[in-house]
Every structure is written in structure tokens, then in C-alpha cells.
Amino acid sequence: MAKLSAWRQYKALLAKDVRQELRTREMLVSMGVYAVLVLTVYGAALAQVGDRLQVVSFAAGLLWALIVFTSLLGLNRSFGRETETGCLDGILLAPVDRAVVFLAKATTNLLFLLIVEVVVVPLFFLFFLSGAELAPTTPLIALPLLVGTVGVAGMGTLLSTMTINTRGKDVLLAILFIPVVFPLLYACVSATGVAFMGVEGTFGTFWTSCGIAFGYDIVMIAAAWGLYEFVVSA
Amino acid sequence: MEAHNKALADKLALPLLAVGALLVIACIVMTFTTAPLVQGAALSDGASAVIGGTVVTTKLLLSQKIFYLHVPVAVASMVAMFFTALYGVRFLMTRESRFDLRSRVATTVALVFVLATMVSGIFWTRFEWGVWWVWEPRLTTYFILMLLVIGYFILRNAIEDSERRATFAAVFGIVAFIDAPISFMVTRLVPSSIHPVVFRTDSGLPPNMLAPFLCGLFGMLMVAFALYRLTLAVYEQAEVVEELKEQLEEQDAHWSVVAAERAMRGLEVIADDADADAERIFAEDPEDTGVIPEHASRPETDPATAAARAAAIPAPPSGSSRTER
Numbered sequence: 039m040a041k042l043s044a045w046r047q048y049k050a051l052l053a054k055d056v057r058q059e060l061r062t063r064e065m066l067v068s069m070g071v072y073a074v075l076v077l078t079v080y081g082a083a084l085a086q087v088g089d090r091l092q093v094v095s096f097a098a099g100l101l102w103a104l105i106v107f108t109s110l111l112g113l114n115r116s117f118g119r120e121t122e123t124g125c126l127d128g129i130l131l132a133p134v135d136r137a138v139v140f141l142a143k144a145t146t147n148l149l150f151l152l153i154v155e156v157v158v159v160p161l162f163f164l165f166f167l168s169g170a171e172l173a174p175t176t177p178l179i180a181l182p183l184l185v186g187t188v189g190v191a192g193m194g195t196l197l198s199t200m201t202i203n204t205r206g207k208d209v210l211l212a213i214l215f216i217p218v219v220f221p222l223l224y225a226c227v228s229a230t231g232v233a234f235m236g237v238e239g240t241f242g243t244f245w246t247s248c249g250i251a252f253g254y255d256i257v258m259i260a261a262a263w264g265l266y267e268f269v270v271s272a
Numbered sequence: 273m274e275a276h277n278k279a280l281a282d283k284l285a286l287p288l289l290a291v292g293a294l295l296v297i298a299c300i301v302m303t304f305t306t307a308p309l310v311q312g313a314a315l316s317d318g319a320s321a322v323i324g325g326t327v328v329t330t331k332l333l334l335s336q337k338i339f340y341l342h343v344p345v346a347v348a349s350m351v352a353m354f355f356t357a358l359y360g361v362r363f364l365m366t367r368e369s370r371f372d373l374r375s376r377v378a379t380t381v382a383l384v385f386v387l388a389t390m391v392s393g394i395f396w397t398r399f400e401w402g403v404w405w406v407w408e409p410r411l412t413t414y415f416i417l418m419l420l421v422i423g424y425f426i427l428r429n430a431i432e433d434s435e436r437r438a439t440f441a442a443v444f445g446i447v448a449f450i451d452a453p454i455s456f457m458v459t460r461l462v463p464s465s466i467h468p469v470v471f472r473t474d475s476g477l478p479p480n481m482l483a484p485f486l487c488g489l490f491g492m493l494m495v496a497f498a499l500y501r502l503t504l505a506v507y508e509q510a511e512v513v514e515e516l517k518e519q520l521e522e523q524d525a526h527w528s529v530v531a532a533e534r535a536m537r538g539l540e541v542i543a544d545d546a547d548a549d550a551e552r553i554f555a556e557d558p559e560d561t562g563v564i565p566e567h568a569s570r571p572e573t574d575p576a577t578a579a580a581r582a583a584a585i586p587a588p589p590s591g592s593s594r595t596e597r
Contacts, residue, residue: 200440204430217419218451221458228462265443272439
């Protein structure tokens with residue numbers, strides 16, 4: 039019974055977030071536009087090296103920089119909305135387990151980040167890799183993208199809940215988020231890079247990196263899950 | 273029991289600082305006297321290699337001496353970070369502000385030692401590997417650790433409410449402590465394109481190298497502990513001073529109220545006096561119909577009455593309040 043009701047609470051919170059987003063489209067639109075802007079900056083940054091440089095060799099890094107900056111923006115939005123309308127207070131008044139609140143919010147963030155990635159990653163390929171010879175293993179980047187986004191959403195939910203109540207919240211989220219998420223970023227860039235290059239014999243690194251990223255997800259989300267109660271009620 | 277431990281720790285802080293400093297000095301002296309120079313760059317092919325634009329051959333490395341201070345400092349910073357997380361957990365469990373204070377002080381000590389590690393590490397990379405910076409596992413880890421510790425203090429400064437500040441800081445301290453080993457593991461396990469040729473992982477130091485290293489290690493740990501205790505004592509005393517100040521202010525407020533009451537009573541007495549005077553004057557001159565005659569308008573013109581009043585005015589206020597207390 040208790041399990042069922044927690045599941046229902048989770049579904050209700052998730053449905054609320056999705057409905058709210060579908061009505062305002064605030065988060066998705068701002069993240070999407072921001073991602074395109076980052077791509078534009080990349081275009082200017084790489085304009086002078088153009089054909090002579092093998093973009094494939096560092097495409098993984100560019101892609102992950104794009105994802106990290108875009109998700110920073112989205113994470114700031116996701117909780118701003120809750121506090122501006124007093125929605126979070128309402129949720130906390132209801133007899134809902136704080137862990138469920140965390141999971142629902144993290145899932146929402148994951149969902150929106152994945153939606154944005156589905157749009158932005160093909161754009162990235164179009165803009166920067168359309169002329170390059172892609173390795174046949176390129177589709178494998180989906181795995182580090184998924185594992186990495188899960189970690190970003192989980193850790194980002196905890197940290198953005200903290201920073202939303204502080205002065206200078208946007209900058210503070212970046213200051214806390216980037217060092218904390220660094221190991222995940224490092225592992226994901228490595229795995230994505232291997233998939234892009236597709237060199238025979240380097241796939242041990244791919245699986246190691248994915249494994250570490252997965253381990254990071256488990257450890258950090260477990261920690262965030264346990265600590266969320268303190269953060270959200272403070 | 274805890275109070276006893278605390279007193280003991282406070283008493284030990286200064287001697288430990290002295291002993292630690294002596295050990296560190298001994299470590300430095302031994303580093304440059306008894307510890308042998310290390311053969312640098314155990315190159316696999318036995319020839320030379322170019323690192324960062326300079327040719328490195330097997331030569332005696334003076335820069336290796338940094339090791340004797342660098343590693344102890346790094347170990348001390350990790351120990352301090354551990355206490356940040358430990359007291360963070362204890363704060364979240366008990367909600368007692370003293371654990372928050374301890375966590376903050378431990379992070380301050382960690383910041384000092386992390387910065388020292390970074391500085392000595394940068395010298396190491398410059399003089400042994402020939403570049404100022406490499407994204408090498410340990411350096412990267414410490415760079416991230418430095419950002420985390422700085423982030424901790426920025427977070428603290430950004431929150432006004434003390435309860436919330438303590439909670440968020442505790443949570444972030446714990447997250448940072450979990451994050452640091454992961455980032456070390458990641459940068460270690462995931463091979464990058466930079467493979468420093470001079471990367472010795474030989475364990476087991478000969479005795480004349482082990483002695484200064486152990487001196488440095490224990491010395492640094494003692495210094496770190498003493499710094500922690502002394503800083504904590506300063507903050508605790510600052511809190512006591514703050515409390516005393518509040519008490520003094522309260523007492524001050526109390527005494528101003530008392531003084532105001534006393535003044536009020538004095539004024540009442542003077543007013544009564546004036547009433548009595550007026551009645552007396554009225555009684556002396558019953559035909560008075562409101563127009564005060566020239567000679568009676570100023571009671572002070574009568575020297576005897578004036579003297580009596582002058583004597584009477586200050587006396588009742590002080591006298592009455594004294595007897596009342």
C-alpha cells in the first residue's frame with residue numbers, strides 16, 4: 039500500500055511538472071535556444087581552423103561542454119519556477135516523502151535534458167561533423183550520453199535545490215555544479231571520444247569510462263537521495 | 273568526558289604545533305642532507321626524451337625534494353576534508369551548531385593545505401616534467417578539490433539564514449568529500465593522451481628517504497591538528513564574547529530602564545513639591561483671585577524657601593530609589 043502510494047505521488051509530481059512545462063514551454067525553449075547559441079559560438083571559435091582540423095578528434099569534448107552549459111541553464115530554471123509560484127511550499131506541505139520529491143524532480147530534469155539532447159545532438163552533427171568521416175561506432179555515443187545525463191540530472195537537482203535559496207543563485211549553481219560533476223564529465227568525454235574515433239582496440243576504455251560514469255551515477259544519486267530531505271526542508 | 277577531552281585537546285594544541293613545526297623543519301633539513309638525490313626519469317628505452325620542450329635524461333633530480341613536503345601536505349588536506357564531511361554528518365544528525373562550526377574550521381584548514389599542495393605540485397610539474405600544468409590524475413584531483421573547497425565558502429557566504437547555511441554547507445561538504453576520490457579514480461583509470469614518461473610509482477622508500485618523509489608527514493598532521501584546534505578555540509571564544517556582549521547589552525538596557533524610572537520619580541517629587549509650594553502661597557494669600565501679586569510670583573525671591581527647595585530637590589530621587597532597591 040505504502041509502495042503504491044509513493045508510486046502514485048511520484049507519478050502525480052511528474053505529471054504536474056510535465057503539464058506545467060507543456061503549458062509554458064519555458065525550460066525547453068530556453069535550453070534549446072541556448073544550445074543553438076553555444077553552437078554558434080563554436081562556429082565562430084572553429085571558423086579559422088575549418089577543413090584543416092579533424093573536428094572528430096575533439097568533438098566529444100565540444101559536445102559535452104554544450105550539454106553541461108545547457109543543463110546548467112535548465113537546472114536553474116527548473117527550480118526557479120517552483121519557488122516563484124510557491125509551488126514547492128505546497129508540495130512540502132503535502133504528506134509526500136522527500137525522497138519521492140527528489141526522484142520526481144530528477145526525473146523531470148532528466149526528461150527535459152534528454153528531449154533537448156535529441157534536438158541538439160543532431161544539430162551538432164549537422165554543423166560540425168557533416169563533412170567528416172564518421173566511425174561506424176558513432177551510435178554508441180548514446181550510452182555515455184544517457185549515463186551522463188542521468189548523473190547531471192541527479193546531482194543537478196540536489197545542487198539547484200540548494201542554490202535556489204541563495205544570493206546570486208545562477209553563478210553559485212555553476213560554481214558548485216561543475217567541480218562536483220567533473221569526474222562524470224571526464225569519463226563521459228572519454229567514452230564519447232572513443233565512440234567517435236572508433237579505433238580498434240580502444241573499446242576497453244569505452245567500457246571502463248561508461249562503468250565509472252555509471253558508478254558515479256549510483257554513488258552520487260544515492261548520496262543526493264539521502265541528503266535531499268535535509269536540503270529541501272531547510 | 274567530552275569536556276575533559278576538549279580541555280586536553282586545547283592544552284595539547286600549542287605543544288603539538290611546536291612539535292609539528294620542529295618535525296617539519298627536521299624533515300626539510302634531512303631532505304637536503306641525508307636523503308639522496310633521486311635518479312630522475314627512469315626512461316624505458318634508456319635514452320632521452322623530450323618533455324615540454326626540454327630534453328630529460330637520467331639525471332639527479334633536485335626537484336624531487338618537493339616530494340617530502342608535498343605529499344604530507346596533501347595527506348593533511350585530505351584528512352581535514354574527511355573531518356569536514358564527518359562533522360557535516362554529525363551536524364545533520366544532531367542539528368547542533370557546534371558541529372557546523374567544527375566542519376567550517378576543518379574546511380578552512382583543508383583550504384590552507386589544498387592551496388599549499390597546489391603550489392608545491394605546480395613547482396613539481398614545472399621542474400620535473402618541464403611544464404607548469406598537466407592534466408594529470410593527482411593535479412586534476414587537487415584542482416577539483418580546490419574548486420570544491422572554494423565553492424564551499426562561496427556557498428556559505430551566499431546564505432543569510434544560519435540554520436540553512438549550516439545544513440547546505442554540511443550537505444555540500446559531504447558531497448565534496450565523496451566527489452574527490454571519484455575524481456581521482458576517474459582521472460587515474462581513464463587513460464588520457466598525456467602519459468608523462470617520468471611517472472614513478474615505485475613504493476618502498478629506502479630508510480634515509482623514509483625518515484624525512486615520515487617526519488614531514490607526522491609534522492604536517494600535527495600542524496594541521498593544532499591549526500584546527502587553535503582556529504576552533506578562536507571561533508569558540510568569539511562566540512563566547514558575542515554572548516557576553518549580548519548579556520551586557522541586556523543589562524545595559526535594564527539599567528537604562530531603572531535610571532529612567534528613577535528620573536521619573538525625581539520629577540514627580542519635584543512636581544509634588546511645586547504643588548505644595550503653590551498651595552502654601554495660596555494659603556498665605558487667600559484673597560488672591562488668580563492674579564499673582566508681585567511679591568509672591570517668584571517663590572525663589574524668598575531666600576529661605578529657595579534654599580530649602582535647593583536642598584530638597586536632589587535628595588528625594590536618590591534617597592527614594594536607594595531605599596526601594
